[in-house]
C-alpha cells in the first residue's frame with residue numbers, strides 16, 4: 181500500500197517512538213462542524229500530552245495520508261453534507277482510483293495504521309451489529325478479526341445491539357479488554373453490564389497484552405475499552421430514550437448501508453443536546469491520552 185507519511189510520524193516510527201493513529205470519519209460523519217474540528221485537534225493535543233505523536237489518517241485526493249495537517253482537518257471537517265467518502269475497506273480502491281477525498285472509519289484506519297507500522301489507534305466508538313438488523317454488521321468488527329492493531333475506544337454506542345456485537349467479536353477472535361472497568365463501556369455510559377475478557381488497570385498491563393498480540397502473530401486486533409470520564413457520563417435512561425427514537429426514525433425513513441450510523445449519530449446528538457456533545461469530546465480526548473500512555477509503555481517493552 182502506497183502511503184504518504186508526514187515527516188514527524190515517519191521520524192517517530194523510524195526511532196521506535198510511540199505513535200497513535202486517529203480516524204477521520206468521526207470528523208466528517210461523527211460530529212457536527214465546528215465541534216468536530218475542535219475535537220480532532222484536542223485529541224491530537226491529548227496524544228502529545230500522553231507522550232506520543234498523533235497520526236490522523238485520511239485519503240486526500242486519492243493519497244492515503246498518515247499524519248494529515250491541521251489545515252487538512254479543518255478542510256475535511258468543514259465540507260458540507262457529508263460529501264467526503266466514508267472510507268471503510270471496500271472504499272479504498274474507489275477513493276484512490278478516482279483521486280477522491282476519503283475519511284477513514286475504524287476499519288479503514290486500522291488497515292492504514294497497520295500498513296504504516298502503527299500498533300495503537302484511538303477513537304470514540306466502533307461500529308457493531310445494528311439493533312433490529314442482525315445482518316448489518318459493521319466492517320469494523322471483521323477488520324478487528326483480520327488486522328493486528330489495538331483499538332482504544334469507549335466500546336460502542338448502544339445505538340447498536342451490544343450483546344450481538346460482543347458475540348461477533350468473539351467469533352472474530354478479538355479480545356475485549358476493560359481499562360479500569362469490569363464490563364463493556366457503552367460510550368455515553370461507563371458500564372453496560374456486559375462481560376469483557378479481562379480488566380486491566382495500568383497502561384503497562386494493556387501494553388503487555390498488545391505486545392503478546394504481536395509476538396504471537398495471530399493476525400487479528402484487540403479492543404481496549406476505556407469508559408467516559410465519570411463527570412461526563414450521561415444518565416442511562418436519557419441516552420436510551422434518544423437512541424430508541426433515533427433508531428426508529430432511521431427505520432421509518434428507510435436509511436440503509438453506510439448511511440445508518442451517521443444518521444443515528446446525528447439524531448442522538450440532536451436529541452440529547454450539549455451534554456452528549458461534551459461527553460463525546462471528553463471521551464475522545466481521554467482515549468487519545470490513554471492510548472498515548474499505552475503506546476509509550478509498548479515502545480519500552482518492544483525495545
Ligand code: PSU
Nearest residue numbers: 205206210285286305307318319438441
Ligand atoms: N460510532 C461513533 N462515532 C463514529 C462512528 C461510530 O460513536 O464516528 C464511525 C466510526 O468511524 C466507525 C463507523 O468506524 O462510524 C462505523 O460505521 P458503520 O456502522 O457503517 O460500519
Ligand code: MN
Nearest residue numbers: 316317318437
Ligand atoms: Mn452497516
